[in-house]
Amino acid sequence: MQLPDAAVALLESASATDAKSIEQLATATDEKPETLTGAAFDLEADSLVALEERVEVSLELTDEGKRYREDGLPEVRLYRAAADAGAADDSVPMGQVIAASELEGPEVDIALTNFARKGLGFIDSGELSVNADADPDSDAERAALDAIADGDADGLDDDTVDRLVERGLVEQREQTHRFVTLTDDGVTALMEGVETAATVGQLTPELLTSGEWEDVEFAEYNVEADAEPVTGGKTHILRQTAESVKDTLVGMGFQEMQGPHADADFWINDALFMPQDHPARTHWDRFTLDTDLMTDLPDDLVGRVEDAHRNGVGPDGEGYHSPWSREFAEEVALRGHTTSLSMRYLSGEEIGDLEPPQRFFSVEKVYRNDTLDATHLLEFFQIEGWVMAEDLSVRDLMGTFEEFYAQFGITDIEFKPHYNPYTEPSFELFGTHPTTGEIVEIGNSGIFREEVLSPLGVECDVMAWGLALERLLMLMYGFEDIRDVHGTLCDLDLLRNVEVLA
Numbered sequence: 001m002q003l004p005d006a007a008v009a010l011l012e013s014a015s016a017t018d019a020k021s022i023e024q025l026a027t028a029t030d031e032k033p034e035t036l037t038g039a040a041f042d043l044e045a046d047s048l049v050a051l052e053e054r055v056e057v058s059l060e061l062t063d064e065g066k067r068y069r070e071d072g073l074p075e076v077r078l079y080r081a082a083a084d085a086g087a088a089d090d091s092v093p094m095g096q097v098i099a100a101s102e103l104e105g106p107e108v109d110i111a112l113t114n115f116a117r118k119g120l121g122f123i124d125s126g127e128l129s130v131n132a133d134a135d136p137d138s139d140a141e142r143a144a145l146d147a148i149a150d151g152d153a154d155g156l157d158d159d160t161v162d163r164l165v166e167r168g169l170v171e172q173r174e175q176t177h178r179f180v181t182l183t184d185d186g187v188t189a190l191m192e193g194v195e196t197a198a199t200v201g202q203l204t205p206e207l208l209t210s211g212e213w214e215d216v217e218f219a220e221y222n223v224e225a226d227a228e229p230v231t232g233g234k235t236h237i238l239r240q241t242a243e244s245v246k247d248t249l250v251g252m253g254f255q256e257m258q259g260p261h262a263d264a265d266f267w268i269n270d271a272l273f274m275p276q277d278h279p280a281r282t283h284w285d286r287f288t289l290d291t292d293l294m295t296d297l298p299d300d301l302v303g304r305v306e307d308a309h310r311n312g313v314g315p316d317g318e319g320y321h322s323p324w325s326r327e328f329a330e331e332v333a334l335r336g337h338t339t340s341l342s343m344r345y346l347s348g349e350e351i352g353d354l355e356p357p358q359r360f361f362s363v364e365k366v367y368r369n370d371t372l373d374a375t376h377l378l379e380f381f382q383i384e385g386w387v388m389a390e391d392l393s394v395r396d397l398m399g400t401f402e403e404f405y406a407q408f409g410i411t412d413i414e415f416k417p418h419y420n421p422y423t424e425p426s427f428e429l430f431g432t433h434p435t436t437g438e439i440v441e442i443g444n445s446g447i448f449r450e451e452v453l454s455p456l457g458v459e460c461d462v463m464a465w466g467l468a469l470e471r472l473l474m475l476m477y478g479f480e481d482i483r484d485v486h487g488t489l490c491d492l493d494l495l496r497n498v499e500v501l502a
């Protein structure tokens, strides 16, 4: 029997009774492991050997893990700085402790998050105190880092290891080892004698010009050979999904709106019939900017909006009967929703007066002074949209959402009646989280009220919505914490490996 070099070498070193690893065979034959793997696959296809795969998981410290082993875990450094600053007896201002700890950049966040999680102490109203019962010297994560560095990871607690992996301090390496045993056919072939048939691995200019290529035997491609994964920079899944949302909406006949991230309160709130004393307009919810007022608002429109606020719209209209100040409307803040853009476009300020039917959208950032948690970010992307047409109804609204979400594989949208000062009726949208089964709020919508449309000079119906792009992503990819895709706690494997759908 004629076989390629490496196959012959492999057969001669393999045994019928003792499974040998490719690595062992590589040492025995002086062939490269990848060459032997290819040969082993070929021999397996000819039933001359049996192949067995075993996956081994090993743990390794990442660079960050190694650094913390040298310098100490950030939360423990924070604890020690706090204890030194007297935080055992009384609470101490957080800034003072952070400065004393010499923690910098993202490590400050990491320290604070883990300090609280591990119960090393308490953080309240910008003050920090340490927990007298905490014992950072016997920190389980620290001990596990040492054990892994010493190659002694057996017997470590799974939860601790999972935490370290989640924190990006430890990496799990999976390695597939292949083991080869001779089959009966293989033994027979060896007894009958195998010899080398040279194969050519690479077509060269010489082979071509000499015409020799016609007579040689080419090695087969081994598409199953192991290769190192390559991870380079790539567009973030959030941006990729934003692009695919834009494509979808353009496909549904929408045009894109663009406009300022920092805008006058007039466009963010007043035009939306949000009373000036509405709780969402206080400084607790919004990011006010220390800039000049935006005084060049369209006077006629401002007058009509003020009138709607004071007196309502139409003969039976009811206004808010609360104070209204132009100066308050001219204040500039980071937009808390992109409905400010919808107002700019519907008013005719951006592209002139519009005749129905019209469809517009934007997929852009909004900013809210929220508390960061698993489902909330301080800045996130909103999928804003509106349709202007005669005689719109709730059916049109629901139908549009069903069509839109179906393009991303989401077919179980639920609607709940809601209240917005600017739409009537209003609906919140919900979807089911694919891994937890929880019902997640994914958007807010409605049909604009007369009090909004009439001052803008719009005489037909307009239905509108603001959907959260990050929540759409959670439903599409099944991650549970929005911080998996953003910031210092992000899940690098997810970001590297997830394939953007649609």
Ligand SMILES: N[C@@H](Cc1ccccc1)C(=O)O
Residues within 6 Å of the ligand: 336, 337, 338, 339, 420, 423, 444, 445, 446, 464, 465, 466, 467
């Ligand atoms: N602005 C709303 C979304 C919305 C837009 C337009 C109409 C109705 C609701 C929000 O941010 O939640």
